[in-house]
Amino acid sequence: xxxxxxxxxxxxxxxxxxxxxxxxxxxxxxxxxxxxxxxxxxxxxxxxxxxxxxxxxxxxxxxxxxxxxxxxxxxxxxxxxxxxxxxxxxxxxxxxxxxxxxxxxxxxxxxxxxxxxxxxxxxxxxxxxxxxxxxxxxxxxxxxxxxxxxxxxxxxxxxxxxxxxxxxxxxxxxxxxxxxxxxxxxxxxxxxxxxxxxxxxxxxxxxxxxxxxxxxxxxxxxxxxxxxxxxxxxxxxxxxxxxxxxxxxxxxxxxxxxxxxxxxxxxxxxxxxxxxxxxxxxxxxxxxxxxxxxxxxxxxxxxxxxxxxxxxxxxxxxxxxxxxxxxxxxxxxxxxxxxxxxxxxxxxxxxxxxxxxxxxxxxxxxxxxxxxxxxxxxxxxxxxxxxxxxxxxxxxxxxxxxxxxxxxxxxxxxxxxxxxxxxxxx
Numbered sequence: 228x229x230x231x232x233x234x235x236x237x238x239x240x241x242x243x244x245x246x247x248x249x250x251x252x253x254x255x256x257x258x259x260x261x262x263x264x265x266x267x268x269x270x271x272x273x274x275x276x277x278x279x280x281x282x283x284x285x286x287x288x289x290x291x292x293x294x295x296x297x298x299x300x301x302x303x304x305x306x307x308x309x310x311x312x313x314x315x316x317x318x319x320x321x322x323x324x325x326x327x328x329x330x331x332x333x334x335x336x337x338x339x340x341x342x343x344x345x346x347x348x349x350x351x352x353x354x355x356x357x358x359x360x361x362x363x364x365x366x367x368x369x370x371x372x373x374x375x376x377x378x379x380x381x382x383x384x385x386x387x388x389x390x391x392x393x394x395x396x397x398x399x400x401x402x403x404x405x406x407x408x409x410x411x412x413x414x415x416x417x418x419x420x421x422x423x424x425x426x427x428x429x430x431x432x433x434x435x436x437x438x439x440x441x442x443x444x445x446x447x448x449x450x451x452x453x454x455x456x457x458x459x460x461x462x463x464x465x466x467x468x469x470x471x472x473x474x475x476x477x478x479x480x481x482x483x484x485x486x487x488x489x490x491x492x493x494x495x496x497x498x499x500x501x502x503x504x505x506x507x508x509x510x511x512x513x514x515x516x517x518x519x520x521x522x523x524x525x526x527x528x529x530x531x532x533x534x535x536x537x538x539x540x541x542x543x544x545x546x547x548x549x550x551x552x553x554x555x556x557x558x559x560x561x562x563x564x565x566x567x568x569x570x571x572x573x574x575x576x577x578x579x580x581x582x583x584x585x586x587x588x589x590x591x592x593x594x595x596x597x598x599x600x601x602x603x604x605x606x607x608x609x610x611x612x613x614x615x616x617x618x619x620x621x622x623x624x625x626x627x628x629x630x631x632x633x634x635x636x637x638x639x640x641x642x643x644x645x646x647x648x649x650x651x652x653x
Contacts (some may be wrong), residue, residue, distance in 0.1 A: 379430020
């Protein structure tokens, strides 16, 4: 059986690492059965937390050689308790295909896998461009609806004698999702080509570019989209037993290193997780009983954030830290780009201090008639009940779920606003 030891700080911190291949820590919370495939115990699995505090987390592992079992759990409460919300299966096109799971802004989870064909072609033989040696697909699991969009073909190649590995994540400050494709020649593991591939939630690929030579003679072990723009690639030198982080800007160009000392030793497991405020946390395991947590500050690749930790929002009414009259009946959000209303929610909370449980005063789903647009589709207006802001000298904050709005041109979901950012008082 898989078990999980989890508290709220872990969920929002350490376990925001998108890929954790571990035998999950023993506790009294049952997660899933361990699979036995061809007589062998298969104990590796994915634990993928979501980018939004309002969403839960997903656990996935092989049920058989061709079937990935996934389970979607609620967000842990203050005591670390969580429950199973939904479960399902994803069918791979080939036995034991490598797959990668990443969270999407709209509350869903992308699952990427490659379908390889072993074509024995000698170096002096003609390569038939119609016979593809591998194809890369993405599907989007909708755990709340228990449905799947896809699979969508996002990459294919007819070049033989390559081994493919990949990592994927959301482009938080941009549009869509990004995969890092790593190609190694079968006969030369140190010869590596790296491609950054950007695609929409519809599966449409809109950008593909080759990265530089920073990755030769090193193993890429993580790839993370960063909340303040850009990407982090973590490299491991297995001979020197060191790790290094490389920062790319939004276009995939080299920007620098992650700010930790060079030649950082790490002989065992480690994890990295980025926060909304731009800090990076590195967790290294010194031994079986000791772990070390280090922090550094990441660069910011957009200058138009007004305190919402969302580069797409230009302004709001009420503004952050403002004081409003009682019983206002309208709020609005102005974006830098034209948007369209989607399906997720806006929630208004009242609170006394940050440690108390907030009181939900109003909840409006994206398909509500309470919403209207400005003529340029850059401002969303929302009607508010007179009773929502009827308490004098009170504190409020508003949460916007990811995928409350979508980019009007591409129809891709946009980031929302998390708790305790859009705050004001009466």
